[in-house]
Amino acid sequence: MHVNADDFFKAAELDKPRNTKDSKLPGLNTLGISLARIDYAPLGENPPHTHPRATEILTVLEGTLYVGFVTSNPNNTLFAKILHKGDVFVFPEGLIHFQFNPVHDKPAVALAALSSQNPGVITIANAVFGSKPPISDDILAKAFQVEKGTIDWLQAQFWESNHY
Amino acid sequence: MHVNADDFFKAAELDKPRNTKDSKLPGLNTLGISLARIDYAPLGENPPHTHPRATEILTVLEGTLYVGFVTSNPNNTLFAKILHKGDVFVFPEGLIHFQFNPVHDKPAVALAALSSQNPGVITIANAVFGSKPPISDDILAKAFQVEKGTIDWLQAQFWESNHY
Amino acid sequence: MHVNADDFFKAAELDKPRNTKDSKLPGLNTLGISLARIDYAPLGENPPHTHPRATEILTVLEGTLYVGFVTSNPNNTLFAKILHKGDVFVFPEGLIHFQFNPVHDKPAVALAALSSQNPGVITIANAVFGSKPPISDDILAKAFQVEKGTIDWLQAQFWESNHY
Amino acid sequence: MHVNADDFFKAAELDKPRNTKDSKLPGLNTLGISLARIDYAPLGENPPHTHPRATEILTVLEGTLYVGFVTSNPNNTLFAKILHKGDVFVFPEGLIHFQFNPVHDKPAVALAALSSQNPGVITIANAVFGSKPPISDDILAKAFQVEKGTIDWLQAQFWESNHY
Amino acid sequence: MHVNADDFFKAAELDKPRNTKDSKLPGLNTLGISLARIDYAPLGENPPHTHPRATEILTVLEGTLYVGFVTSNPNNTLFAKILHKGDVFVFPEGLIHFQFNPVHDKPAVALAALSSQNPGVITIANAVFGSKPPISDDILAKAFQVEKGTIDWLQAQFWESNHY
Amino acid sequence: MHVNADDFFKAAELDKPRNTKDSKLPGLNTLGISLARIDYAPLGENPPHTHPRATEILTVLEGTLYVGFVTSNPNNTLFAKILHKGDVFVFPEGLIHFQFNPVHDKPAVALAALSSQNPGVITIANAVFGSKPPISDDILAKAFQVEKGTIDWLQAQFWESNHY
Numbered sequence: 001m002h003v004n005a006d007d008f009f010k011a012a013e014l015d016k017p018r019n020t021k022d023s024k025l026p027g028l029n030t031l032g033i034s035l036a037r038i039d040y041a042p043l044g045e046n047p048p049h050t051h052p053r054a055t056e057i058l059t060v061l062e063g064t065l066y067v068g069f070v071t072s073n074p075n076n077t078l079f080a081k082i083l084h085k086g087d088v089f090v091f092p093e094g095l096i097h098f099q100f101n102p103v104h105d106k107p108a109v110a111l112a113a114l115s116s117q118n119p120g121v122i123t124i125a126n127a128v129f130g131s132k133p134p135i136s137d138d139i140l141a142k143a144f145q146v147e148k149g150t151i152d153w154l155q156a157q158f159w160e161s162n163h164y
Numbered sequence: 165m166h167v168n169a170d171d172f173f174k175a176a177e178l179d180k181p182r183n184t185k186d187s188k189l190p191g192l193n194t195l196g197i198s199l200a201r202i203d204y205a206p207l208g209e210n211p212p213h214t215h216p217r218a219t220e221i222l223t224v225l226e227g228t229l230y231v232g233f234v235t236s237n238p239n240n241t242l243f244a245k246i247l248h249k250g251d252v253f254v255f256p257e258g259l260i261h262f263q264f265n266p267v268h269d270k271p272a273v274a275l276a277a278l279s280s281q282n283p284g285v286i287t288i289a290n291a292v293f294g295s296k297p298p299i300s301d302d303i304l305a306k307a308f309q310v311e312k313g314t315i316d317w318l319q320a321q322f323w324e325s326n327h328y
Numbered sequence: 329m330h331v332n333a334d335d336f337f338k339a340a341e342l343d344k345p346r347n348t349k350d351s352k353l354p355g356l357n358t359l360g361i362s363l364a365r366i367d368y369a370p371l372g373e374n375p376p377h378t379h380p381r382a383t384e385i386l387t388v389l390e391g392t393l394y395v396g397f398v399t400s401n402p403n404n405t406l407f408a409k410i411l412h413k414g415d416v417f418v419f420p421e422g423l424i425h426f427q428f429n430p431v432h433d434k435p436a437v438a439l440a441a442l443s444s445q446n447p448g449v450i451t452i453a454n455a456v457f458g459s460k461p462p463i464s465d466d467i468l469a470k471a472f473q474v475e476k477g478t479i480d481w482l483q484a485q486f487w488e489s490n491h492y
Numbered sequence: 493m494h495v496n497a498d499d500f501f502k503a504a505e506l507d508k509p510r511n512t513k514d515s516k517l518p519g520l521n522t523l524g525i526s527l528a529r530i531d532y533a534p535l536g537e538n539p540p541h542t543h544p545r546a547t548e549i550l551t552v553l554e555g556t557l558y559v560g561f562v563t564s565n566p567n568n569t570l571f572a573k574i575l576h577k578g579d580v581f582v583f584p585e586g587l588i589h590f591q592f593n594p595v596h597d598k599p600a601v602a603l604a605a606l607s608s609q610n611p612g613v614i615t616i617a618n619a620v621f622g623s624k625p626p627i628s629d630d631i632l633a634k635a636f637q638v639e640k641g642t643i644d645w646l647q648a649q650f651w652e653s654n655h656y
Numbered sequence: 657m658h659v660n661a662d663d664f665f666k667a668a669e670l671d672k673p674r675n676t677k678d679s680k681l682p683g684l685n686t687l688g689i690s691l692a693r694i695d696y697a698p699l700g701e702n703p704p705h706t707h708p709r710a711t712e713i714l715t716v717l718e719g720t721l722y723v724g725f726v727t728s729n730p731n732n733t734l735f736a737k738i739l740h741k742g743d744v745f746v747f748p749e750g751l752i753h754f755q756f757n758p759v760h761d762k763p764a765v766a767l768a769a770l771s772s773q774n775p776g777v778i779t780i781a782n783a784v785f786g787s788k789p790p791i792s793d794d795i796l797a798k799a800f801q802v803e804k805g806t807i808d809w810l811q812a813q814f815w816e817s818n819h820y
Numbered sequence: 821m822h823v824n825a826d827d828f829f830k831a832a833e834l835d836k837p838r839n840t841k842d843s844k845l846p847g848l849n850t851l852g853i854s855l856a857r858i859d860y861a862p863l864g865e866n867p868p869h870t871h872p873r874a875t876e877i878l879t880v881l882e883g884t885l886y887v888g889f890v891t892s893n894p895n896n897t898l899f900a901k902i903l904h905k906g907d908v909f910v911f912p913e914g915l916i917h918f919q920f921n922p923v924h925d926k927p928a929v930a931l932a933a934l935s936s937q938n939p940g941v942i943t944i945a946n947a948v949f950g951s952k953p954p955i956s957d958d959i960l961a962k963a964f965q966v967e968k969g970t971i972d973w974l975q976a977q978f979w980e981s982n983h984y
Contacts, residue, residue, distance in 0.1 A: 005724075005735040010744040033711060033771065035744060047307030048292055048299070050214065052236065052258020055689060057769050059715050061742045068299065068661075070291040072216065072284040078295040079661040086717045088666040088691060088767060094216020094258050094284065096291050100303050111744060113713050113769050115688065120236045120258065124292055125308045127234040127260050128212055131242040135212070135232065139264050143211030144289045145321035150314070157309035169396075169407040174416040196443065197383060199416055219361060221441050223387050225414045232333075243333040250389045252338040252363055252439060275416060277385050277441050279360065375635030376620055376627070378542065380564065380586020396627065398619040400544065400612040406623040422544020422586050422612065424619050428631050448564040448586065452620055453636045455562040455588050456540055459570040463540070463560065467592050471539030472617045473649035478642070485637035497888075497899040502908040525875060525935065527908060547853060549933050551879055553906045560825075571825040578881045580830040580855055580931060603908060605877050605933050607852065703963030704948055704955070706870065708892065708914020724955065726947040728872065728940040734951040750872020750914050750940065752947050756959050776892040776914065781964045783890040783916050784868055784944055787898040791868070791888065795920050799867030800945045801977035806970070813965035 010035055010111075034117055040065065040101035040108040047123060048098045054119030056091040056112050058099065060084060063108025069097035096124060130158030174199055174275075198281055204229065204265035204272040211287060212262045218283030220255040220276050222263065224248060227272025233261035260288060294322030338363055338439075362447055368393065368429035368436040375451060376426045382447030384419040384440050386427065388412060391436025397425035424452060458486030502527055502603075526609055532557065532593035532600040539615060540590045546611030548583040548604050550591065552576060555600025561589035588616060622650030666691055666767075690773055696721065696757035696764040703779060704754045710775030712747040712768050714755065716740060719764025725753035752780060786814030830855055854937055860885065860921035860928040867943060868918045874939030876911040876932050878919065880904060883928025889917035916944060950978030 034054070038046060040063070058067065060083045068080030069091050082102075083089055091097040093115070101108040128135065129151075137151040144151065198218070202210060204227070222231065224247045232244030233255050246266075247253055255261040257279070265272040292299065293315075301315040308315065362382070366374060368391070386395065388411045396408030397419050410430075411417055419425040421443070429436040456463065457479075465479040472479065526546070530538060532555070550559065552575045560572030561583050574594075575581055583589040585607070593600040620627065621643075629643040636643065690710070694702060696719070714723065716739045724736030725747050738758075739745055747753040749771070757764040784791065785807075793807040800807065854874070858866060860883070878887065880903045888900030889911050902922070903909055911917040913935070921928040948955065949971075957971040964971065 003735075005737045008725075008735060008746040008748075009737050009739075011742075033713060033746065035713065035746075045303055045306055047303070050216070050258065050286075052214070052216070052256075057689060057691065059717075059767055061715075061717075066300075069664075070286075070295045070299070072286045073213075073290065076287075076291050076295045078297050078299060079659075079664060080297075081661045081665050083665075086667075086765070086767075090664040090689065090691075092216075092664075094214065094286070096286060096288075098299070098303055098307070100300070109742070111715055111742075115771065122214075122234075122236045122258070122260060123240075123307075124260075124288060126237065127240050128288055129308065131234045131240045133242050135234070135242060135262070136230075136264070139209055139211070139262055142209055143262070143287075144293065144318060146318060150317070153314070154308060154310060167407075169409045172397075172407060172418040172420075173409050173411075175414075197385060197418065199385065199418075221361060221363065223389075223439055225387075225389075233336075243331075243336060245333045245337050247337075250339075250437070250439075254336040254361065254363075256336075273414070275387055275414075279443060373631055373634055375631070378544070378586065378614075380542070380544070394628075398614075398623045398627070400614045401618065404615075404619050404623045406625050406627060422542065422614070424614060424616075426627070426631055426635070428628070450542075450562075450564045450586070450588060451568075451635075452588075452616060454565065455568050456616055457636065459562045459568045461570050463562070463570060463590070464558075464592070467537055467539070467590055470537055471590070471615075472621065472646060474646060478645070481642070482636060482638060495899075497901045500889075500899060500910040500912075501901050501903075503906075525877060525910065527877065527910075549853060549855065551881075551931055553879075553881075561828075571823075571828060573825045573829050575829075578831075578929070578931075582828040582853065582855075584828075601906070603879055603906075607935065701959055701962055703959070705893075706872070706914065706942075708870070708872070708912075722956075726942075726951045726955070728942045729869075729946065732943075732947050732951045734953050734955060748872075750870065750942070752942060752944075754955070754959055754963070756956070778870075778890075778892045778914070778916060779896075779963075780916075780944060780948055782893065783896050785964065787890045787896045789898050791890070791898060791918070792886075792920070795865055795867070795918055798865055799918070799943075800949065800974060802974060806973070809970070810964060810966060 010037070032115065032117055034114040034119055036112045036114070038099070038110045038112055040099065040110070042104050042106060043101060044107075045100040046098060047125060048096050049121055049123045050094055050096050051114060051116075051119040051121060052094060054114040054116040055093045056097070056114050056119075057088060058083075058091070059088050059111045059113075060086060061109045061111055063101060063106050064103050065108050065110060066100045066102045067098065069095045071095065126158060129154045174201070196279065196281055198278040198283055200276045200278070202263070202274045202276055204263065204274070206268050206270060207265060208271075209264040210262060211289060212260050213285055213287045214258055214260050215278060215280075215283040215285060216258055218278040218280035219257045220261070220278050220283075221252060222255065223252050223275045223277075224250060225273040225275055227265060227270050228267050229272050229274060230264045230266045231262065233259045235259065290322060293318045338365070360443065360445055362442040362445055364440045364442070366427070366438045366440055368427065368438070370432050370434060371429060372435075373428040374426060375453060376424050377449055377451045378422055378424050379442060379444075379447040379449060380422055382442040382444035383421045384425070384442050384447075385416060386411075386419065387416050387439045387441075388414065389437040389439055391429060391434050392431050393436050393438060394428045394430045395426065397423045399423065454486060457482045502529070524607065524609055526606040526611055528604045528606070530591070530602045530604055532591065532602070534596050534598055535593060536599075537592040538590060539617060540588050541613055541615045542586055542588050543606060543611040543613060544586055546606040546608040547585045548589070548606050548611075550575075550581050550583065551603045551605075552579050553601045553603055555593060555598050556595050557600050557602060558592045558594045559590065561587045563587065618650060621646045666693070688771065688773055690770040690775055692768045692770070694755070694766045694768055696755065696766070698760050698762060699757060700763075701756040702754060703781060704752050705777055705779045706750055706752050707770060707772075707775040707777060708750055710770040710772035711749045712753070712770050712775075714739075714745050714747065715767045715769075716743050717765045717767055719757060719762050720759050721764050721766060722756045722758045723754065725751045727751065782814060785810045830857070852935065852937055854934040854939055856932045856934070858919070858930045858932055860919065860930070862924050862926060863921060864927075865920040866918060867945060868916050869941055869943045870914055870916050871934060871936075871939040871941060872914055874934040874936035875913045876917070876934050876939075877908060878903075878911065879908050879931045879933075880906060881929045881931055883921060883926050884923050885928050885930060886920045886922045887918065889915045891915065946978060949974045
């Protein structure tokens with residue numbers, strides 16, 4: 001096998017505009033670690049999600065981020081914080097968490113290190129309201145304590161977004 | 165230490181009416197396993213939730229259950245099934261899943277075996293819309309692709325249910 | 329890969345006569361879990377055995393079972409219990425255990441969940457007295473504190489049962 | 493804590509007569525390893541047993557040993573070998589194994605290294621026929637395919653040996 | 657226990673002068689992760705060392721670093737790279753590695769994430785030439801293929817540095 | 821697969837002259853263990869090295885050995901001991917350790933058992949002063965607190981030994 005130093009390396013390229021939302025690092029697949037660069041547009045966000053098989057360490061490389069996670073039952077406490085360049089935050093394995101760029105005129109960039117080479121991602125809104133086929137609105141109406149009409153409306157957003 | 169056979173045993177007591185929703189088994193705390201009996205009222209449900217640190221095996225002891233889980237990104241496929249007495253279903257670690265008793269006049273009883281002595285439970289609706297303090301409605305409106313008013317309405321349900 | 333809900337599902341089929349002694353569940357081979365349905369004839373048993381790589385959780389689906397396990401040296405304490413429908417019992421990893429249907433006119437059915445996809449089974453009598461080639465009767469006579477003639481008799485039972 | 497080189501050291505003392513059967517090494521309890529010296533009288537044995545939580549590496553320091561293990565179901569194959577001074581043999585985790593000194597006029601000494609600091613030992617004969625309380629002779633007669641009288645005789649050996 | 661968001665947070669404080677060489681993050685001791693900020697003076701270095709129980713992910717927060725690690729026998733290949741702000745490099749568990757600030761007039765700052773809450777650090781020069789008591793110069797002269805006088809000279813450097 | 825008892829066996833062959841320095845045991849590659857016989861010439865040594873992924877148990881089969889390891893920062897304490905035939909010593913995972921035969925007219929033989937099937941070996945002198953390409957002498961001079969000329973001399977030894 002041809003291995004070189006670049007297999008252990010991820011360039012930041014902070015000076016280049018980016019369209020892709022995140023980019024996985026190749027070459028770490030036997031080390032039990034994943035790395036991803038995440039770019040946030042002004043007022044952009046990485047919506048509430050979980051990694052079923054990894055703890056995440058996030059380092060802010062540029063800009064400002066408002067981040068948080070919610071603890072499991074029964075407390076469901078939100079731990080949240082404003083982060084600046086160079087700050088670091090940890091999201092424990094399996095908990096629901098998010099990042100949000102609260103600045104309206106500057107992008108942000110962060111590096112996420114995950115404690116598994118196969119961490120998985122579950123975006124909560126998409127899994128609950130956008131699954132294929134959809135979860136019965138009877139079940140979701142009871143779970144979210146609202147009318148079925150509200151659930152149908154929420155599911156319709158994901159249906160549409162999947163069809164345009 | 166005084167240990168006896170009852171430390172490895174869980175009586176079903178299927179003939180007794182139950183008020184409690186589930187009951188943990190004592191005595192398994194060094195074996196990497198948890199057990200819980202779950203009682204479902206007619207049309208009752210165990211709403212969408214995850215266990216951040218365990219795979220779950222569910223066995224139906226009485227009645228009928230409609231169960232399912234949703235896979236992680238990017239597919240978010242729903243795998244669902246109707247289960248009868250004695251049937252078994254597996255929910256992989258960290259994935260969002262639910263159980264629902266679709267029968268309007270009979271309760272159901274199931275046994276859940278979890279592959280950790282500390283599996284954790286995150287009820288999705290409560291963690292996302294009922295956290296203390298609440299997650300900003302800016303973040304949730306964008307995540308769920310709806311107006312902030314809809315998010316405020318969803319959050320209000322949990323606020324009220326926590327205060328009555 | 330084509331995966332569907334049936335890969336996570338095991339039908340009980342409690343209403344069907346069964347000849348096979350147990351049946352493994354397909355589709356769990358990346359989840360660290362095995363499931364097996366075990367059918368017991370009246371006065372039938374699952375003789376003393378160990379799983380070298382798994383803890384077992386047994387749930388009685390139909391009938392009655394007398395179950396037990398023996399702790400390791402130096403105590404060799406027997407923990408045993410009568411189980412009825414819906415009852416659950418745990419056998420810790422690597423310990424010798426058994427199940428026996430003490431009812432002379434009714435079968436029993438149980439579900440065994442094992443904490444490994446490759447738990448292994450060692451039936452004690454077969455491994456000790458029925459190995460191929462046989463263990464020297466000098467060694468076994470000393471171990472079991474009996475005459476070599478008794479050992480030869482025990483070994484002969486397995487020799488014969490392997491040749492009819 | 494006062495730690496010194498002797499906490500990582502086990503003297504062989506091959507020139508000293510030994511009464512004790514084996515002696516655990518202190519000081520390894522955070523390294524996931526156990527060591528035991530085993531002394532075998534002429535024609536002495538370490539009877540069939542398992543370690544529920546460890547693989548074992550045996551090195552012969554003095555004398556000759558006949559050793560073996562039996563594989564799990566369905567084959568129950570005996571793998572056995574004569575070992576001389578300096579020879580090494582491996583017993584896989586959880587399998588039934590034994591060592592026997594086949595020489596009538598010389599002792600043997602071996603070193604057993606186990607891949608756990610808490611490997612456990614189950615001596616098969618003692619666990620099956622000498623448990624307290626005893627396993628029902630109905631169950632054992634069926635398992636060993638012999639008359640209950642034979643089982644009672646086997647159990648009596650252990651009963652007596654536990655009371656003198 | 658009183659836990660808050662700061663237990664999961666590490667401020668960069670990139671604008672503040674630092675004297676301490678690195679600073680561990682509190683509050684991660686159940687997550688299997690350690691974090692350390694490392695400050696490098698102009699032409700300063702983190703000399704060749706290993707972490708016996710962790711892989712390391714290094715992110716450059718400010719300045720420039722020349723980093724590398726050497727593979728195990730038989731190849732002993734050096735993988736090295738110049739890193740700039742935002743760049744990331746991975747040092748596999750147990751391998752000898754270093755970081756060096758090659759710029760003579762600017763400090764550098766990096767964040768090290770380690771895959772264990774107790775990774776350990778072995779600085780090679782100190783362990784080999786500065787141990788207490790010293791390793792015999794017979795052994796080291798042969799290992800490093802030099803005269804004992806050279807070894808004595810190397811050991812003297814560490815002796816002196818430990819006594820001023 | 822054809823497996824037999826020899827796959828679990830390593831002959832000592834203490835009566836045969838050996839040229840090879842150590843010999844790995846085949847057949848253990850699924851058991852999480854490695855074994856190696858090590859032969860030491862009179863005044864020969866196994867120079868300071870680490871195993872990045874294993875704890876080692878060393879048993880002296882013939883002769884005498886002076887062995888030791890150095891703890892991690894900040895203490896760098898040397899734990900060392902003279903071992904005779906049958907003695908055992910443990911080297912914890914990732915720590916720098918060595919063995920030396922202090923007898924000028926007799927060889928020694930030892931058995932090393934390692935707690936991984938892929939333990940890795942890093943010979944310190946070779947990795948630090950003999951890597952390909954070499955580590956910058958600026959970095960090593962600072963690390964070892966000596967002139968660059970001393971480092972160049974040390975590196976030259978390995979350069980030459982790799983070219984004759």
